[in-house]
Amino acid sequence: MSQALDIVARVRIGNRAGNPWRAPGLVIPLAFVLLLLAAVALPHWFTALAPDAVDTDAILLPPGPAHWFGTDQLGRDVFTRVVYGASQSLGIGIGATLIGCAGGVVLGTAAGLTPPVLQRLLVRLIDILLAFPEILLALLLIAVLGRGPTNTLLAVGLSSIAGYARLVRSQVLRVWQSGYVEHAVSLGESTPAIIARHVVPNAVRPLVVLATIGVGNAVLSASALSFIGLGVVPPAAEWGALLADGRNFLDTAPWISFLPATVVAVSVIAITILGRRLQLLLSHGSVP
Amino acid sequence: MNVQLVGRQDLTLAAPASRGTILEVEDLHIAFPSRLGPREVVRGISFQIGAGEILAIVGESGSGKSVTARALVGLAGPGSQVHAKALRLADHDGEPRSLTGLSERQWSRIRGRKIGFVLQDALVSLDPLRTIGREVGEPLLTHGLLPRNEIGKEIETLLARVGIPDPAVRAAQYPHELSGGLRQRALIASALAARPRLLIADEPTTALDVTVQQQILGVFQALAKAGHGILLITHDLAVAAQLADRIAVMQNGELVETGPARAVLRDPRHEYTQRLLSAVPSAATRGRWLSTQGTRPAKPPQPERVEPILALRDIAVRFTRPDRSVTHAANGVSLHVHPGATLGIVGESGSGKTTIGKVALALRKPDAGEVLFRGHAWSQLSERQRRPLRRHIQTIVQDPLNSFDPRYTVERIIEQPLLLHTDLAKAERSARAQELIQLVNLPPDVLDRRPTALSGGQRQRVSIAQALASEPDLLICDEPVSALDVTTQAQVLDLLIALQHRLGLAMLFISHDLGVIRHMSDRIAVMKDGVIVETGPADDVFDAPKHDYTRRLLAAVPRL
Amino acid sequence: MNQSDHPTRHGTSQPRDPRTAKARRLHRRAVIAAIAILATGSTVLAAENQVGSQPIAGGTLTFGLASDTAIIDPSITGSSITALITRNLVDSLIGQAEDNRFTPWLAERWEVNADNTVYTFHLRRGVTFSDGTPLDAAAVKFNFDRILDPKTTSSYSKSLLGPVAEIAAPDAATVVISYKQSFAPLLQGLSLPYLGIQSPTYLREVKSTTNTVVGSGPFVLESFTKGSGSRLTRRADYNWGPGYAAHQGPAHLDAIVFRYLPESSVRLGALSSGQVQAIDEVPPANFRSVQADNRLQVVTRENPGVNRSLFLNTSKGPFADVRVRQAFQSAIDAPNAVKAAYFGSLKAADNIFGPSTLYYDPKIAQSWGFDPQKAAKLLDEAGWTAKDGDGIRSKGGERLSVRFVYDAAAWGASDLTVAQAVQFSVKKAGFDLQLDPVDAGGYTARTAANDYDLTSLYYVRAEPDILRTVFHSAYIPPNGANNARVKSLDEILTKAIGASGDERKRLYGQAQAEIIGQAYAVPLYVVAYQLGASKKLQGVSWATNAKPNLYDAWLSR
């Protein structure tokens, strides 16, 4: 869905007025995202159990004091798996977004600033990539690369490059025609310096917001791949895989999928809100 | 000027010819909520407008004049608190009705029907996705004044009434297809459509060229003659002077002075009004400061027959439109700027004056002709050769925010040319930035701020400081004060002249404002459609214009 | 029924996994030939025991399927879903009863010569296809010739027909199939829908048979939609049911609707809410709840043959060392893993053979099992002594890491659960077992290239000769499924084909002992087919390919 990301990212959900730092909508998502990052870095702080620890005497236990989120079909603690899954899912989300953005910046900048012939070719290449539905491209890549967390990351990341590239290119063109680039010429700055000092940094600026929201999207994309059965390899606790696993137990043990699904949704919401707040902050800073 | 006032004089639709007070405002307060409690932006103002009368409220930005106008139609804005001792509007039958405590429904019966509202810049004030006809006809439709099948005819009548030729054709066109003047007329027509007695016009001519402005002002005069009461909101004293019967000067939410136009202008009593009037540049202000009292020292004498610092020879610039037609933004333009002197270029929008500025800066390569800097090739150089020389020619533009990298602080902006053209160390650059910021009369603490956190005047000073950083010989100023309030404009103009004296700068000064140009320039070039129609010493051009266009231009300027 | 011990004569190959959805989509047939499935008598449909309840005609049976089929023409696919559906649409020359007897069907009787090279079939008269074409010898010959024609690209059906020399139709009611060398498994193959007879008129006229089939069966295909399902309606004039059927004349059901419901929760929900009357692949987690539901029943059919096992690649890597293999075997807690994954619906395996296989040796069970100490000791002996932070052993800097290559599409959720339990189980012993899912093409390529440490499969066949397919060196990939790459059993297995009686039993016992003792394989569980159904559904019999047969089925009110 990130092909439409640039449209989505423009959407504001909060008030236009007011100090965005003071809005209560900032603190809670920020705290949650920090918590997630803590879970990525230090999962053992949150749980003493191992994510792959099978306990066949404790199968499908409902949530309780010993197992906050219950246990799954192998007696593994679902909460532990969700905590360890954070590093998988967020890792994939962040990694894929980084790949998408980096690729998008390179491709988009090149497609905006190279000589006309090359530019036309690159624009066409972006068009071609955009003609693939993102999930189809990701599936193709998985088929070529094989399954696994790194490949999921690559597939989700690579398939999002075109979307980012289109945005970067439009930004690059916008900045290239801006008053301050022209002004920099009149000050006597050289073209490479202008590109490096003004064009790229300013063109990439809106990407920060987009990338934040993109992380949430990438987490969802990776989970969709796992759901189809083309995601990470067991016993990885990636969130999508947890959901996919749990769907066989919807009626007998709904917590296996329901609680991770809630965590996924809340995480994505938190990341998205954060991204949009960030956008408010940025726009707050640039308009009197 | 041919305003037809022969509309259908239907009894219910016609503006009343009878005299009498149309609007009465007494002790109007408007406040907005803020973190520190309600903030009052209008503090107890009172005024009246009679039939056929034009009242101008004059003030600078933030004075509260626009919000006053909007409060009169119940649109002061979300969260606004409007109180007044009395707020009365005469109905079509002449009976005054109170406007306080109205519901949204009641307001909507007033808007358009009893008060027509004309906003600034019709390009954005008309819905760009709808035809002129539908826009003009909307009040008729909304207030159910005419059956649908008669609206078309009425629209044409209305358009004709505000002087739009070929009304049937225009009605089917979209706002962007019309010229600025026609658009503004259409906007007025839409405000008049439901035949309100009172017309509020908020900066109705600000975005227009002087000649077009003159025509629009004529429309308002005709409307007042026909019996409409008109409230004119403007920052431009000259416009108020030409149009208004009475003038109210507004400052910080208060009316500091109200009276007949002539009296206020000839004999201003309030200190602010005096300051405002003396800040307006004109023929009379040459040789004195605008922002402070007193005459300025005379320019150092200029040597005769000196080599021009910048010479444009036979410059032609062509643009290809999307429809492949070619326009000449400049054609055969030859100009000279002498060291320490100011050449003013004046012209209306589209005259090509900005293009000439870009050519002089070598940002645009001329399609023919050449530019010489100190007698050497300038436009013909490759960018690589030109780059080291660029420090000598710097520029100041209308909106400096556009020319600052949005990520930069003021300090970094000022250091930008220092980095490029000097090999000063970090500390030295910092010190130089401090010097420069003081040179343009700004406190040093702005160095850490971003331009977005500064006012328009401060930004323009930063822009000047940056331009001076590389110690240029020539400044190219493109509408440097057009976005500023008159008192701020005065300060910036004063600053430029003071610096010119001190540093011996040459200036190419581009503006649409004849007053500013006359105030600033030693020589003047008048441009129209890419051609210099007249050039000469400032006083000669203004006092004895040779070209017909110059004469028309001068005639169109409203005078105080 | 000929009981000789020709190695390839009996045994149908089964899809390797009867529960997983995608497994059956494409012809996953092991080699050749067919043997009767033995009814293991585990559970019998409740209805079968209800003496006195009389079949009621009418009603529509809706059957939820976990997998879809791409092609409905049984002659050009090996899909078991196609077989399940078309069993109701096409008739076969002969039938095979649940007790493995061959019974008349389209052929009233048949003769086989002594060396199994000439088969003569005498056709029943008066049979018509649903398009009105009469069924005669020419029609049968047309069908088989079509299958043999390479242009038809009929892989599986062709393999069932074997190396045919000639098919002749001397008169309208006689078909003769002859071979140059003996080919015993023909009869069993003929009883499968893959060799069912379709209307030659239809076959000649139709451009593509992917979506349609016209046969002489008790039902007619009304619609078939890929990815959705199919609808079958009863043929009123049907009167030539197989010899094993419980009744004659038209089928009881008015119509059968097969719905493709890949999500197991959806499938189960549809069953328990009464939207479907039968489903395949009952989700193990719900096994107990379905059993406990007095409106529902689960029928489990345990299969004979090679159990679901892990096959350790003896040719390279850590598993080249028998001690490492034995340690791996001892490190796996299979009973617990199977219990977790299948909720007691399937039995853990104690031998390479399922208990119902001929010459199954119950003593093997005592010779191995979960024993972490033994695993640790063996690994120490084999030199895998160093341990890293995760507890994974290593030797000379090399981690004790083994890759389990499997076809992801053929591997269901419960098998994944087993795999993860195994993974954790061996991790405690110091093995890093990496799951390496690939697609079907990748699987073939990887096994052929000897690029794996272990794989998994099972074979359904009551005849112990199936071991030859799995452990004879002639079948080392790419030539077959000897994924353990064992060469040492060739002699025993070859000798056992010709042996008889106790000697044969002794040889197979020896083979079983070596397979487990040398840890060529780690048996996991005994494969079974599970049908979940409403108790209203009665009269279901079982086809020899372990698929429910719906000709006799009916719905009580």
Place this chain on the structure above:
Amino acid sequence: MALRRFGIIAAVLWGAATITFVAVKAIPGDPVAILTGGENVVDAAEREALVRQFGLDQPLPVQYLRYIGQALRGDFGDSYQYRQPVLEVIGEAAGPTLQLAGTAMALALGLAFVSALATAGRRKGLRTVLAGLELAVLSTPVYWVGLLLLTVFSFYLGWFPIIGGEGIHALILPAIALCLPLAALLAQVLRDGLEEALLQPFALTVRTRGVSETQLRLRHALRHAALAVSTLTGTLFAGVLAGSILTETVFGRAGVGQITLQAIKTRDMPLLLGLVMLSALVSVLINLAVDALYLLIDPRLRRAAR
């Protein structure tokens, strides 16, 4: 102009086909194994026949040229898996998917318009609730929403049996599952567009004419917001075809999504290439349609386009 457009379309389609061809050929493993079902059932002769039938014995460049050549004539070959011309396979699957996608899109637009018009720039409380709901829907995996809908409405409440044919009844749940995230996204963009439009100076003009807030939204703001929404709708609709993979899997519906997934899993190259061409074509056509819509909505673009 038209020729240029056509050239771009052709270039995009050709590029998409080429990328897919390369990708499919790069997938490791033996294509014949896929063709024959992954096990060595077939003998060498038959294997060869299959290889020849599908042209796999040719060198890659020849295969590529042949493929492109045939595709130019509208012949995408036979699907490995279905043994049927690719166009037929896709044609059969396209019906149900279009039905689903169309219904979902229409529902989504309806929901979005109601929600956005009701809350853009007013009804603060309701606006917060709806915006929150939209965010929640957008952040929840679509397949999970589908499973929840099924569990609740089909199994527990029994309102919408998933069995019982291809009628409208069977379409409702999948369409809702598919439409919810679309509706959420559209509503957000539409609301933002409306609010943006309502802040424009012309909105003030319209208000000063005595036009009611509702009329202002319907008559003026909606057209402005429709610009962004039409782009998004186009992008989403092109994406819906792929998004139907998840929905169709959950609800067991036939359609393009299902065959796409199967084509990838079984490496059915002709089918996969056909599907990619289809989605590329759809995306290109939708872009054209959106461009046309832009011209229809915004008169300012008409002159530039001419």
